[in-house]
Amino acid sequence: MKPLTVRTDWTVPFHDIDPMEVCWHGNYVRYFELARTTLLQSIDYDYPQMRASGYAWPVIELFIRYAQPLMYQQRLHLDARLIEWEHRLKIAYEIRDAITQKRLTHGHTVQVAVDIRNHEMCFVSPVILREKLKAYL
Numbered sequence: 001m002k003p004l005t006v007r008t009d010w011t012v013p014f015h016d017i018d019p020m021e022v023c024w025h026g027n028y029v030r031y032f033e034l035a036r037t038t039l040l041q042s043i044d045y046d047y048p049q050m051r052a053s054g055y056a057w058p059v060i061e062l063f064i065r066y067a068q069p070l071m072y073q074q075r076l077h078l079d080a081r082l083i084e085w086e087h088r089l090k091i092a093y094e095i096r097d098a099i100t101q102k103r104l105t106h107g108h109t110v111q112v113a114v115d116i117r118n119h120e121m122c123f124v125s126p127v128i129l130r131e132k133l134k135a136y137l
Contacts, residue, residue: 004136005081008038009098012074023070028105029062032093035080036109039091045132053128054116057089061110068104075099085133087124088112 010031018024040046050057070076075098084090088110095105113122113129 003081004039004043004133005079006035006039006042008035008078008080010034010076010078012070012072012076014072016070017072021072023072023074025064025066028064028066028070028095028107031076031078031095032062032064032080032107032109035078035093036091038078039080039082043132043136045129051116053126055122055126055128056114056116057111058114059109059111060088062107063109064105064107066105068102070095070104076104077101082133082136083108084110085125085129089125089129 012023016023016027037046040050045053047057077094077096077098079094079096081092081094082089083092089112090108090110092108093106094103096103113126114120115122
C-alpha cells in the first residue's frame with residue numbers, strides 16, 4: 001500500500017487554551033478528529049458515506065503522547081496516516097509546529113466496523129472500504 005497521509009493546517013484558538021495558557025489536553029483528540037476527517041474525505045468514505053454503506057466505525061482505542069505543549073495562536077500541521085485497514089482502521093497522527101516542523105504530539109486511534117443493522121462488530125473490514133482504497137492498495 002502506498003502511504004495514505006493527509007495534512008490539515010490549524011491555529012490554536014483562544015477558546016482551546018486552559019488556565020495554564022496552553023492548549024487543554026482534551027482538545028488534542030479534537031485535532032486528531034480534524035485530521036482523521038480530512039483523511040476519510042480524501043478517499044470519499046467520511047462518516048455520512050460510512051453510515052450510508054451500513055457501517056458505523058466507533059473509536060475503540062486512543063493513544064496520545066504529549067511531547068510539547070501547544071500554545072495560543074501556534075500554527076500547526078495536523079497529519080493523519082492510515083497504517084492498518086484490513087481488519088480495522090488504525091490511523092497514526094502527528095502534530096507539528098508549522099514553522100519549525102518540530103513534532104509536538106503523536107498518537108493513534110483504532111476504529112472497527114460495526115454493522116448498523118445488528119450492532120455486531122465485523123472482524124474483517126467491509127468490502128466498501130477496500131473499494132475506496134483501490135488507488136492505494
